[in-house]
Amino acid sequence: MTEEQSDTFYVTTPIYYPSDRLHIGHAYTTVAADAIARFKEMKGYDTVFLTGSDEHGQKIERRAAEAEENPKDFVDEIVGTFVDLWQTLGIDYDQFIRTTDQYHKDAVQHIFDTLHDKGDIYLDEYEGWYCTPCETYWREHQIGTENECPDCGRELEWVEEESYFFRLSDYADDLYSHIKENPQFIQPESRRNEMLSFIEDGLEDLSVSRTTFDWGIDVPFDEDHVVYVWIDALSNYITALGYPESDQRFEKYWPADIHIVGKDILRFHTIIWPAILMGLDLPLPEQVFGHGWLLTETGKMSKSRGNVVDPMELSEDFGRDAIRYYLLREVPFGSDGTYSTEALINRINSDLANDLGNLLHRTLSMVEQNFAGVIPAPDKKSEIDKDLKNMALKTARSVADQIDGLRYTQALEELMNFVRRSNKYIDETRPWILAEDEDQHDRLKTVLYNLLEALRFISIMLKPFMVDTPEEIGHQMGCRREIVMSDWSDLDEWGQLPVGRSVRKGDPIYPRIDLEEYFAGKEETEEVDSETEQTQEEKKEMPEGLISFREFQRLELKVAKIEEAERISGSDKLLRLVIEIGEDEKRQLVAGLARHYSAEELMDKQIAVIENLEPAEIFGVESQGMLLAAEDKDGSLSLLEPDVRVEPGAEIS
Template sequence: MKKFYLTTAIPYVNGLPHVGHSLEYFQADTVRRYYQLKSYDTLLLSGADENALKNVQASEKEGLPIQQFLDINSKIWAETYEFLGVHLDIFQRGSDQKKHWPGVQKFWKLCQENGDIYKKEYAGLYCIGCESFKTNEELINGLCPTHQTKPELIKEENYFFKLSKYQDKLVQLIENNELKITPDNKRQEALSFIKSGLEDFSISRSNERAKGIGVPVPGDPDQKIYVWFDALNIYMTGIGFGWDDIKYQKWWPADLHIIGKDINRFHTVYWPAMLLSAGLPLPKQILIHGFVNLKGEKISKSVGNVISPQDVVKEFGLEPLRYFMLSQNPIDSDGDFTFERFKEVYNGDLANGLGNLVARVAKLAENSGFEVTKTTEIFDPLVEEKLKEFKFNEALDAVWQDIAALDKKINQVEPWKLEANKLEEFLSESSVKIRSIALTLSPFLPETSQKILKQFSGKIQSAPPLFPRI
């Protein structure tokens, strides 16, 4: 059986999921469902990046012991996936000393044996929000452009990874598409960063600065492994690296990493270089999406504009949120969420578009006693092409063009005026088209797809509206 292994990014758990996070989860679930439809053996992994200083700071603010804080928040993140209808096969936590830590230490040793880890004293500006050092050139008015905070000047002796050694190899891999990066603007971003000159980066922290949490550096009890060198390994430790070689060999390399644009560099530069050093296969493709803003502003606790996906789903339903996120966020740019736009899309596309079409045809079929006797639906090849390119919004646009075309045809033909045999012919064609639309929507809107397929099998009857107007 063919296999497909994909991952979401591994979030910090210092905060809770907001509505913007759901974009990545729905993208991953849609890709996964498509490959399941094609009879692939699929595996979807996420996890929790728990060995970060920002987690310690958040736990102190909450007045909770760090492990208790991690247990509570990681559970919320894992449950959010399930609440959103996204089934994870694996949720690998960074604090897992049985499965994660042995793999991280094994990985460290492989890079060390290759001569790519050395120790030196270093001073630099460190952004806790990004969990990375910043150069003066990267700052805007002395502040981190992502977190709007002033980095802390850090001076200590740490271990470093020879990233500079892999500069030419990384350029070659990306330019030859051996490491595929989608979309192209994010690919060019990665290439531009690499070609500007790579510097070795720190991969450990003193126990004191790490506040005692994290994976110990093999052979040096005074140091912890840096959060990114640690957390990226979740993609492998979750599937057995360091503890179940058979499972690891079955699934690695990943077919697809899905991440946000803010962690492009870590996945397209650091991670491939680390894997090259360890002598391990690289992921096949990295998909990088933009942010979901709220009325043009970045969603953040400090701005006070956080909306939870749970609140949206409880008010409007799961699949309307799923549709909005997938249809309104082009893969190569940022999207925007507002309740005004959400309601507009809901009423226009779901209630008046898909829902109305299904109701119209079902009513005609019910009134004439029409029965579906053969199922010959097909998955739209144009949608399949767009989906393989991860152009989720364009794929859905193609489906809605089919919906509009059938709606227009009903208005033109006026089937309620047709003689019985002509009406049956029309309903036969229309039911095949609607079943094809439903099948094509199955990776995007699985519940809605199943409702339509069930309604349009056997004797068709009217049903409650798929999407009542709001």
């Protein structure tokens, strides 16, 4: 992907299917898209980063029925976990589209109508093999004798039904020519050759409606059919921008600069999607990048194999920046790679603790020891300083080129080479020796300033890849605001770090992780989880709805007094309460009372609370317990209060 003269940049991920929680492979795609979006913003582009959820289909309908929920409620809950994960990983998307959004449904019906009116969609009979998890039809000649899906290996279903078809075969020649004449359209190059071969084998018309399930967008002129995934899900990239309305946003940002997808869905994005766009007389995206799979030692991740890696759990264990760094550093983006926790820990220890963390800690320690923590002004320069400066400027240019080409592994390798060069600069200049000689005081100023300036370069170059680390480096260097507000042009010149600021050396930003201790701790956790599962099995033997007396005894119920109450910004139902729950002990609660009580009404009330509940973050605020309230038939809430006032902290038994 080359940098265009345009001042806009539109990047998308696939919209993910909410039949279950996302795994690290989904995080891999989305972190990669987030990195290029952050970089383009730093380069001054008006950037739009789109992600979302593909919420219709037979699989969702079946899963919802199994859960005894309606499909919308079912997907709402799972989509909520998507949003939570992206927030945890620092994914700074501009828009999250859901295919259940009304504007999307209206636009899809318009697209279906348009293609039908043009003659590109026609009614016929379909019979053949169908994979529900992949939402893919297969012809006899495409599958083996075992009737298994060529993509996922699951058993196929035989389907016979009336269906509307899209004339995909009519666009084969145009698709082939476009791919041939635009080498950058499909990347990496190997994927481009695969798609050309696929077209050469012949394209068949595509089923774009279903009658065997109801959970989808109605075909506008035939109530017996719902729109199938291709026109529904793939169209999100234009409906999110306001298509088909005469929308300035659509005209401004379309065509997309890049769709980032996994290689398993590249065919849909480089053959089906462009053909639909051709049918609508719309420009094609500039590029579709099909990255490789993130595998485990037992192969491709799947729940059935029990090898799914949870990115939320990894973030809790190692922090989101370490996960983001590892995903983009470990495997060349176009290739398959293998995830292992051991490799993750080794990467954290070698790159982030030994190299980056050590550079920051050593530098700030010397500034504190020799200049009372104040950034010195450079004075006496040497040839070796010029070498460090030239490498910094060269690295910034090269890292930018690598990010532009989605060569994240190479970008981070070059960045870490500069980190290692900066550590070597310490060994070469030996500031601890300079500190012992009064005549070398000015030289020491220059050496330490150069190290701090190198760290400024490093922190800015890390911003597309990491969320918190650049800011923390800036904070410890006394220039947090400059780092947070920086863009890529701040790497055009050496020597921009302001002097006279006070550094704030903190704990090492990446402490080393002991592999044996980590895995031993995980084994203990798994044993506890196993015991918990056993307890859950025992509970199943009890009549439904009952708990044991032992379980009840674990609850610590107490009387508390409300001392403060205020609305939580952005929520129309949540209040933040400060309660007194004993002598000199105060707690913070989050309660859904705002529609039932004003903050003033709650002041000085005595309430019943569960004291020993695990703290939880609700709407960004930590809640350290739970109050008890009764809900009437109409949904109104009434607090449970003692009939006479008692001392806060009194036990309820």
